[in-house]
Amino acid sequence: xxxxxxxxxxxxxxxxxxxxxxxxxxxxxxxxxxxxxxxxxxxxxxxxxxxxxxxxxxxxxxxxxxxxxxxxxxxxxxxxxxxxxxxxxxxxxx
Amino acid sequence: xxxxxxxxxxxxxxxxxxxxxxxxxxxxxxxxxxxxxxxxxxxxxxxxxxxxxxxxxxxxxxxxxxxxxxxxxxxxxxxxxxxxxxxxxxxxxx
Numbered sequence: 712x713x714x715x716x717x718x719x720x721x722x723x724x725x726x727x728x729x730x731x732x733x734x735x736x737x738x739x740x741x742x743x744x745x746x747x748x749x750x751x752x753x754x755x756x757x758x759x760x761x762x763x764x765x766x767x768x769x770x771x772x773x774x775x776x777x778x779x780x781x782x783x784x785x786x787x788x789x790x791x792x793x794x795x796x797x798x799x800x801x802x803x804x805x
Numbered sequence: 806x807x808x809x810x811x812x813x814x815x816x817x818x819x820x821x822x823x824x825x826x827x828x829x830x831x832x833x834x835x836x837x838x839x840x841x842x843x844x845x846x847x848x849x850x851x852x853x854x855x856x857x858x859x860x861x862x863x864x865x866x867x868x869x870x871x872x873x874x875x876x877x878x879x880x881x882x883x884x885x886x887x888x889x890x891x892x893x894x895x896x897x898x899x
Contacts, residue, residue, distance in 0.1 A: 720847065737867060740871060744859075744860050745851060745863075745867075747849075747850075747851035748848060748849065748850055750846060750848055750849075751846070751847040751848075753845040753847040754842060754845075755814065755824075755842065755844075755845070756839045756842055757840050757841035757843075765838075770839075772836075773831060773839075776834065777827070777830065777834060777836075
């Protein structure tokens, strides 16, 4: 089984109140490093078998037509990802 | 300016009605390749300057304490990303 990951973010000129709320809350918890926060969506599409170029093309088409609203959102990433816990996985916290 | 990307997904045992709605709608648009869809969140945290190990550690801590609900969600990725749209390449550390 393969997985295709699709990342969708609001266009930079679109106001992002969720991201602003997070950005405003971070300093109150002591995180002063971050000057801006944007919040978007991440989809994991599961396919039977390998993630072929055809599957990626279908995912890209689905991302543009259904997973995002092209008026206000950009598809910023469409890529295959292994199902095994890999380099993308954060360090587990106790 | 650097960007840290944080990916948060519902735990696999948690029902994901948004993902199910997308999975149910895809075949109606002709996308029959995908057997399952899960929808999660993607945060872009902007920092002044380089994304250092310290910044990544702070982002990881923020991800666990504020950007996700550890009861129902997993932080599946915390990584540096260049500001170029679509690029998944991590920024070189100073």
